[in-house]
Amino acid sequence: MxxxxxxxxxxxxxxxxxxxxxxxxxxxxxxxxxxxxxxxTMRRFKKYVDERDLSLPQWRVLRALADGEPLDAGTLCERCVILPPSLTRILRALGERGLTRQVECADARRHMVTLSEKGQTMFDELVGASEHSRREIYDAFGPEKMALLLDLLNELREITETLPDHD
Amino acid sequence: MxxxxxxxxxxxxxxxxxxxxxxxxxxxxxxxxxxxxxxxTMRRFKKYVDERDLSLPQWRVLRALADGEPLDAGTLCERCVILPPSLTRILRALGERGLTRQVECADARRHMVTLSEKGQTMFDELVGASEHSRREIYDAFGPEKMALLLDLLNELREITETLPDHD
DNA sequence: TATTGTTATACTCTATAACTATA
DNA sequence: TATAGTTATAGAGTATAACAATA
Structure with missing residues (x-):
């Protein structure tokens, strides 16, 4: 840091x-x-996640999968900023709750998962329930600034990831 | 989130x-x-903190104190995004290593601390050691964008903090 | 032999509640 | 009685290394 x-x-x-x-x-x-x-910002959303007995990393995984396509563990680790041992535990917990389900993959080493219908429903409900809080921040900060901030954040990440490895 | x-x-x-x-x-x-x-971005700095056997929260505390004025525990909790029980442990650890020292306060309930000379030295050394990495990101992203991003981040935080409390 | 995940383990932080000391 | 921190405790994530299975 x-x-x-x-x-x-x-x-x-x-x-x-x-x-x-x-x-x-x-x-x-x-x-x-x-x-x-x-x-x-997250403080205002945490209650919606808590109410559904999800941890924030668990929620990030659902959110990443909600984009639609099944993802493998490695991709989820990277996108959700979760280390492999943590993800193993998280996928087990989400699977036991029936929120995700495993998908076969040509490469049997890969752990591919997707949202179950139940998981998709929980995702939709949570997004809906928290919409008012999202909107509140969005309006107070301003749509243009929010879009600009998101672009800057993603650009910073992309640029930083392409820099030569730290010595 | x-x-x-x-x-x-x-x-x-x-x-x-x-x-x-x-x-x-x-x-x-x-x-x-x-x-x-x-x-x-932090990934590129973590090694400098690791080398000195500091955790990231510990480093945030040193960094916050490096601004000069002594701070009480409550202020440190807020600025460093650390919960009180964690801060208690962190201040004990930093104090035992001689990096911080307690300062008396008129209100005896308050735990006021400041950087020791050793703490200031470690801060300066770490900032110096990591300067190349900082510069690399700074130059790749661009000074203007970096300044803009920082302003947006701080503004977002201030606006969000002034919103009415979540239901 | 390299890659993908899982297991094992130790440590730290998160989070809540109960408690102490001071105001 | 309210405030500032600390202690207690349970749970989850971080991080590293060792291991298993597959390619």
Whole structure:
């Protein structure tokens, strides 16, 4: 995390505006800003997930599968930011609840899963139940800014993933 | 998390562009985008924290204190997105390592802490060591976009925090 | 032999409630 | 009586390594 702000020494001249001062240095940390923005928005949705006895990682898995096509464990790990051992447990729990079901795959090593009808229903219900909260944030922040923010976030991720591996 | 995309039904007409399709729906979830952007950037910094045997929450605490002024536990909890019981453990661990020290406070209930000289040194060293990685992301993404993203993230958080409490 | 997941294990954080000390 | 933290405790995720099955 962390060092995504200017160094402690005065900001280099070519780094425009927003130069951190003693009192807002912390606010200019990218990873902290990402964490706090996520916390403040997610807090308003967590109750809908809690009501259905889902953990947030479990919900991300349902959400990723709700796009339609079956996915394998590796893809789910990457998209949902979940480590393989955690995903194994999560897929077992979701499967036992009948929310997901396994799909055969030509490559028998792959664990392919898809949403069951029950899982799709739970997904739709949760999205519907939380729509008011989503809308509230969306309207307060502004649709254009929201679209811009999403684009910037996805672009940042894509760019960062293509950078050469850390030493 | 979660429902920060359009509902499953077709996007309302007043929600411009970026309407989620079957294949990118997941990508348009704000909380997921925040998580993934954080993961991809933090991954490049985690080694610097690991090398110093700090957890990410511990590092956030040092970072928050590096702004200079002593902070109480409640403020640290909020700024670092850490629950009180976790912070208690973290402050104990940092204190035992001599990275932070307690500061007296008029209100004896408050647990006020500040960075020790050793803590400040570790902070400076970590920021210096990771500067190359920070710069790499900063340059690849672009200084203007980075500043814009930070502003949007902080604004989103502030707006969300001022919304009426969830039902 | 390389790849995909699972199992094992230790540690940390999350989350809630109950408790202590101070105001 | 309200507030600020700590302690207690259960549960889930993080992370690494070792293992199994398949390609």
């Amino acid at each position: 962390v060092a995504l702000t200017a160094p402690t020494s005065p900001a280099a001249p070519e780094e425009p505006s927003q130069a951190p001062t003693a009192t807002n240095y912390y606010e200019r940390s990218l990873t902290v800003a990402l964490l706090r923005a996520r916390e403040s | 979660v429902a920060l995309t359009a509902p499953t039904s077709p996007a309302a007409p007043e929600e411009p562009s970026q309407a989620p399709t079957a294949t990118n729906y997941y990508e348009r979830s704000l909380t997921v985008a925040l998580l993934r952007a954080r993961e991809s």
